Amino acid sequence: MKSLAAFAIASLCCVAAAAADYVEVPGGRFESVLPQGSSPTVSSPVNLTAFAMRAKPVTVAEFAAFVRAHPEWQRDRIPALFAEKRYLLSWAGDADPGPKLAPQSPVTDVSWFAAKAYCESEGARLPTWLEWEYVAAADDSRRDARGDAAWRRQILSWYERPSDAQLRAVGGKPNAFGISDVHGLVWEWVDDFNALFIAGDSRTQGDPDLLKFCGAGAINIIDRDSYAVVMRIALLSSLNAADTTSSLGFRCVRPHEESPQ
Amino acid sequence: MNHSTFNRRQALLSLGAMACLPLAAGAAQPAASPGNSIYQLHAALTDQDGRPFELESLRGSPVLVSMFYSSCQMVCPMVFETIHSTLKALPASERADMKVVMVSFDPARDTVAVLKKTAAVRNCDAQWTLARGDESTSRKIAAALNIQYRRLSDGEFNHSTIITLLDREGRIAARTGKLGTVDTALVKSVHEVHAVKG
Numbered sequence: 001m002k003s004l005a006a007f008a009i010a011s012l013c014c015v016a017a018a019a020a021d022y023v024e025v026p027g028g029r030f031e032s033v034l035p036q037g038s039s040p041t042v043s044s045p046v047n048l049t050a051f052a053m054r055a056k057p058v059t060v061a062e063f064a065a066f067v068r069a070h071p072e073w074q075r076d077r078i079p080a081l082f083a084e085k086r087y088l089l090s091w092a093g094d095a096d097p098g099p100k101l102a103p104q105s106p107v108t109d110v111s112w113f114a115a116k117a118y119c120e121s122e123g124a125r126l127p128t129w130l131e132w133e134y135v136a137a138a139d140d141s142r143r144d145a146r147g148d149a150a151w152r153r154q155i156l157s158w159y160e161r162p163s164d165a166q167l168r169a170v171g172g173k174p175n176a177f178g179i180s181d182v183h184g185l186v187w188e189w190v191d192d193f194n195a196l197f198i199a200g201d202s203r204t205q206g207d208p209d210l211l212k213f214c215g216a217g218a219i220n221i222i223d224r225d226s227y228a229v230v231m232r233i234a235l236l237s238s239l240n241a242a243d244t245t246s247s248l249g250f251r252c253v254r255p256h257e258e259s260p261q
Numbered sequence: 262m263n264h265s266t267f268n269r270r271q272a273l274l275s276l277g278a279m280a281c282l283p284l285a286a287g288a289a290q291p292a293a294s295p296g297n298s299i300y301q302l303h304a305a306l307t308d309q310d311g312r313p314f315e316l317e318s319l320r321g322s323p324v325l326v327s328m329f330y331s332s333c334q335m336v337c338p339m340v341f342e343t344i345h346s347t348l349k350a351l352p353a354s355e356r357a358d359m360k361v362v363m364v365s366f367d368p369a370r371d372t373v374a375v376l377k378k379t380a381a382v383r384n385c386d387a388q389w390t391l392a393r394g395d396e397s398t399s400r401k402i403a404a405a406l407n408i409q410y411r412r413l414s415d416g417e418f419n420h421s422t423i424i425t426l427l428d429r430e431g432r433i434a435a436r437t438g439k440l441g442t443v444d445t446a447l448v449k450s451v452h453e454v455h456a457v458k459g
Contacts, residue, residue, distance in 0.1 A: 036414045046414050079296035081405060112404060116397075125397070194404055195411030195419075241404035 020062070020122060022052040022254055023178040028143070030134045033226045034196070034233070048134055050256035053127060056170035056180050057188065057251045058118060061103035063110065066118050068095050073114055082113035086244045104169035106186045106249040112241040115189045119252035126191035127253040129236075133229060136182045138175040145176075146226060155228040158184040167247075183228065186249040187235055196237040294320065298431035299405045306364065306392040309376035314390075316402075317431070322360045323454040324427040328399075328408050328420065330367035331379045336422050339440045341383040344424060347451075348388075350443045355455045361389045364402050366410045366418050368393045406433070428454045 027050040037044035067074045067088075075087050076094040088109050092098020110118075112126075119125050127135075139145035146152070167185065174180045235248075294300040300317040307313050325344055329337040341363075348356050363385075365371035371379075376391040385391065394402070403410055410420035426435040426447060435450035 044414060079298075079301040081297050081299065081301040113401070116401075191400060192411060194400075194407075194409045196409075237409075240407060241401075 020058075020252075021055045022124075023055045024050065024052050024256065025131075025135060025177050025179070026050050027256075028134070030130065030137075030144075032130055032133055033229050034129070036130075046130070048130060051127075051131055052254045052256060053131070053135060053177075053179055054124075054251040054253070055174065055178060057106040057186060057249045058115075059104050059170055060097045060101045060107045063107035063118060064095065064097050064103075066121055070117070070121060071095070073117055078114070080242070082242060083111040084242050084244060087111055087114065089244075090246065102166065102169060104171070105167040106170050106181070108167070108186055108246050108249045109244045110189075110248070110250065111244050112189050112193060112239070115250040116191070118250070122252065124252035124254045126189055126250060128192050129190045129196060129233075131253060132182075132188065132190050135175070135177050135179050136229065136232075138177050138179075138182075140173055140175055143176045152226070152228065155183045159228065159231065186247055187232065187245070189248065189250040190236065193236040193239060194241070196233050295430050295432060297433075299326075299402075299427060299433070300431035302398075302401055302405055304394060304398050304402055306394045306398065307373060309373065309380045309385075309391040311373040314392075316362075319360055319362065319427075320431055321429055323355075323358060323429060323434075323451060324360045324362055324431075325424060326362045326364070326406065326427060327422070327424045328364045328366055328403060328406070328410065330365055330418050330420075331371050331375050332367070332416070333418065336440065338383070340422055340424065341385070343440050343442070345384065346443050347424075347447060350448050351451055355451055358455055359388065359451070361385075363389065363391045364399065365391070365393045366399055366403070366412075366420060368395060368399060370416070407436075426450050426454060429457065 027048050029045050030048050031043055031045040035043055036046045071077060073082075074094040075083070075089075075091065078087060086109060090097075090101060090109060092100070097103070116126055137144045137146050139148070139151050142148075170181050170185070172181045172184065175182060239248075294317065300320055302316060304316040305313065306316060325347065327340050327344065329340055331337075344361055348359065348361070351359065365376065371393050373393070376393060379385075380389060380391050393399075402408075406423065406425050408421055408423050410418055412418055422438060422440060424437050424444075424447070425433055428434045434454045435447050437444040437447045439447075
């Protein structure tokens, strides 16, 4: 028992001290399930520039170290603008996750503002939706496995399982980009979560409500077979920046590091 | 001798004044913005005359705030028109009390010079501030105002058009998505917000 506690403390310290592991993700041409051009119904591939992404979602231990270093993000101090009351609700104390939360499990119950502040604290930012979707298209051997019905079913099976009372530790099998836990562990914030507004269906055509949207109006999902990804968009687009949920975490990205000339 | 005594005295006096300063400032300074105030963002912006300012500097006045981008040809001009009409619908005292802030979605293209030009084209007088920040600041302001926007590959933006009324402390008092007409519910909220003196 004693040694277990010592181990927990030791691992907590190590995580707090160690720099997060970022993996270089090469750029590429990518067709999102969301139209990127001016037409809301026509797909248009875009070029993504290279970036570096955290190999794993941010953990409970890492977020605890962050709120200790930046107490303004503790749940007893955070302004209501930045987080609703459920923020870090499962934690034992204001700066202490407590023994019930595994230090290596992904942090959840965090708002967009808090996630963004965390990433900024390590010189990073939240990924854009496109960056996240690009990485999420990979299975463990192919960078774009979206055409594979069996793989799509495998992702969907995660959503069919009742959510675990305890989230497992981060660090599942990496995908072809070397990124872990993109599917099957938690939902993740993206920087432009408030860019993902979608037209529910074609009944909005000609609706005066369309005036609410400038430009091409609300957008449509191009590839409706990508249910798992569509569910992500539906969830993210329903959130406000101060919202938190027990299955929503995040990871960060950094600009691609140029190799020295 | 006299001279140096005078100098010393002056020095002591000014030291005393300096010592008092934090106290005086502490007494005069209002408490921090409420937790649900948008001024918690501490958003650093630049106005159409190139002057840097913090969003919080608007504290004390009711504010109408919305977001836009200058190259927008569709709904954005209507947002400006709607705010003009709303201001005209207010009693003179409320109109004079009000500030208007328009924050750009598109800081890359909406330079200070472009903001200045847009202000002229849209008949925005000194009551209006057209502002730009960095991308991250735009995203945070939109998040706080529940405005959705996305940049398209052709440089245009999709965005929701919401005009928000902030009370004197920067809390959201009312929002409207009605364009091209004066939203009477919004005007009513302005009356209420104006009535609460800062």
